[in-house]
Amino acid sequence: MTQLLSLSRSARLAGVTRAEIQRRIRRGELTTFEGEIAVSDLLRVFPQVSLDNDDALERVQRIKAMALPRSHDADTVLPSPEVLRSRLKGMGEALAAKVSALDAAHTLLDDVEARLAQLGQAPTQAGLQADIRELADWLAQSHQALTDRTTLDREAQLLAKDNFLRLMAASVKLIPSGRDFFVEGDESILEASVRAGLHLAYGCASGNCGACKARVVSGEVRKIRDHDYPLSTREKEMGYMLACSNTAVTDLVLEAAEALSVDDIPPQEIRATLQGKEMLDGDLISLHLQTPRTQTLRFMAGQRALLTLEDDSAAELPIASCPCDARNLRFLVRRRPDRPFAAAIFGDQVRPGHLVLIQGPVGRFVLDETATAPAVFVAFGEGIAPMRGLIEHGISLDTIESFHLYWQAPGDASPLSLEQGRWCRALQDALDNFTLTPLPHADTQEILARLLADHPEPGGRRFYLAGPRSRIEPLAEALRNHDVAADRLSMEFLED
Numbered sequence: 001m002t003q004l005l006s007l008s009r010s011a012r013l014a015g016v017t018r019a020e021i022q023r024r025i026r027r028g029e030l031t032t033f034e035g036e037i038a039v040s041d042l043l044r045v046f047p048q049v050s051l052d053n054d055d056a057l058e059r060v061q062r063i064k065a066m067a068l069p070r071s072h073d074a075d076t077v078l079p080s081p082e083v084l085r086s087r088l089k090g091m092g093e094a095l096a097a098k099v100s101a102l103d104a105a106h107t108l109l110d111d112v113e114a115r116l117a118q119l120g121q122a123p124t125q126a127g128l129q130a131d132i133r134e135l136a137d138w139l140a141q142s143h144q145a146l147t148d149r150t151t152l153d154r155e156a157q158l159l160a161k162d163n164f165l166r167l168m169a170a171s172v173k174l175i176p177s178g179r180d181f182f183v184e185g186d187e188s189i190l191e192a193s194v195r196a197g198l199h200l201a202y203g204c205a206s207g208n209c210g211a212c213k214a215r216v217v218s219g220e221v222r223k224i225r226d227h228d229y230p231l232s233t234r235e236k237e238m239g240y241m242l243a244c245s246n247t248a249v250t251d252l253v254l255e256a257a258e259a260l261s262v263d264d265i266p267p268q269e270i271r272a273t274l275q276g277k278e279m280l281d282g283d284l285i286s287l288h289l290q291t292p293r294t295q296t297l298r299f300m301a302g303q304r305a306l307l308t309l310e311d312d313s314a315a316e317l318p319i320a321s322c323p324c325d326a327r328n329l330r331f332l333v334r335r336r337p338d339r340p341f342a343a344a345i346f347g348d349q350v351r352p353g354h355l356v357l358i359q360g361p362v363g364r365f366v367l368d369e370t371a372t373a374p375a376v377f378v379a380f381g382e383g384i385a386p387m388r389g390l391i392e393h394g395i396s397l398d399t400i401e402s403f404h405l406y407w408q409a410p411g412d413a414s415p416l417s418l419e420q421g422r423w424c425r426a427l428q429d430a431l432d433n434f435t436l437t438p439l440p441h442a443d444t445q446e447i448l449a450r451l452l453a454d455h456p457e458p459g460g461r462r463f464y465l466a467g468p469r470s471r472i473e474p475l476a477e478a479l480r481n482h483d484v485a486a487d488r489l490s491m492e493f494l495e496d
């Protein structure tokens with residue numbers, strides 16, 4: 001019997017990205033059966049798969065340590081997380097051993113059936129007796145081999161590990177899109193989907209609006225917080241629940257509304273509070289706005305929002321923070337005495353507590369989620385702000401082959417450069433498919449030469465450019481002249 005695993009589970013067990021699994025499938029090295037991979041195939045392609053004590057196990061152990069010591073049953077005293085972990089691991093291995101033995105017994109039965117079917121074909125009585133003796137010997141040996149199985153074979157070990165991970169993280173498959181993600185610990189289904197870079201419909205993220213209503217097609221959920229939004233009896237009977245207020249107990253199939261493009265995200269209007277202004281250099285301020293507890297801004301990484309101050313001055317700016325924390329929004333504001341909004345931000349009147357109207361999101365500078373090709377990002381100055389969102393989103397999605405960021409920083413010693421430099425170094429340490437190339441004082445021709453040296457066939461790459469129009473347009477033109485198609489080039493223009 002062939003044991004199958006989803007792409008996400010295969011990637012997690014093999015310790016590689018989903019992009020790597022998909023690449024192997026495209027090359028024909030791995031075969032899929034209705035979107036799943038056979039355990040034996042996975043072990044053949046990744047013979048080095050670690051079956052014990054790897055990072056994934058360490059990580060789930062940490063999650064479990066945080067999530068476990070809560071019992072809703074006062075009479076139940078849970079053992080320590082370490083004891084539970086050992087017991088679960090032991091049970092998983094025992095179960096996998098039984099499944100493996102059962103599979104082997106099935107295979108043996110099939111072989112016996114095939115051999116019996118051939119028995120009557122011997123031409124003489126003596127030949128028949130010889131065949132029967134041979135069959136009896138073979139059966140005795142096979143039976144003995146089955147009985148002697150004392151250790152788990154590699155397939156069974158992999159299944160044991162998968163069973164253990166299943167206990168720690170449930171997989172959720174969305175229909176109709178077919179996308180999937182893991183819910184870890186007791187986080188909400190909505191939180192887990194945003195962390196995975198998906199765009200489930202939602203509004204308040206706190207059980208008030210009902211926008212995250214979704215139908216459980218199979219599997220079991222558990223409510224993790226009370227919610228004010230009332231689900232009707234009929235809706236409950238049909239399996240509807242709120243994704244922001246429930247976690248997954250078992251693997252789920254969920255029918256849910258998803259935004260597949262920026263056009264699917266509704267325009268929103270939120271009155272947020274200014275939490276702080278951080279001076280990044282003499283001419284650049286990072287604004288931190290916080291939305292009310294019952295309202296979050298739903299947007300895709302890379303998009304912009306229109307900010308209006310109490311004096312009606314306004315500016316449309318890239319959102320320099322992650323959709324995964326949509327209550328806390330950050331924006332970079334450059335000093336411009338001729339712009340009332342920037343002048344107000346750099347002045348004394350706008351202080352923490354000031355109300356700011358946020359309208360949006362707007363803009364189409366978002367990640368091309370269908371492109372798995374290596375992605376190249378070129379940022380000038382604070383063009384790094386939307387770029388950071390795109391890269392983090394791409395990493396969450398885990399479908400892009402590699403990331404190469406070129407950045408012309410405003411100045412080596414500026415706090416913006418230092419902070420982004422720390423972020424880049426953290427990515428380089430954590431990912432083997434992320435590269436940073438600084439572009440100190442390079443002009444368009446020098447940048448192009450560098451890009452072509454690193455990516456000799458730019459037509460096969462996906463480009464994202466962000467910065468002043470005067471820097472972006474000549475570079476985009478040069479790339480188009482080197483066979484980069486228009487639909488492989490996304491641009492975000494910031495003010496010069």
Ligand code: FES
Pocket residue numbers: 201202203204205206207208209210211212213229242243244245
């Ligand atoms: S997002 Fe509003 S109820 Fe879930």
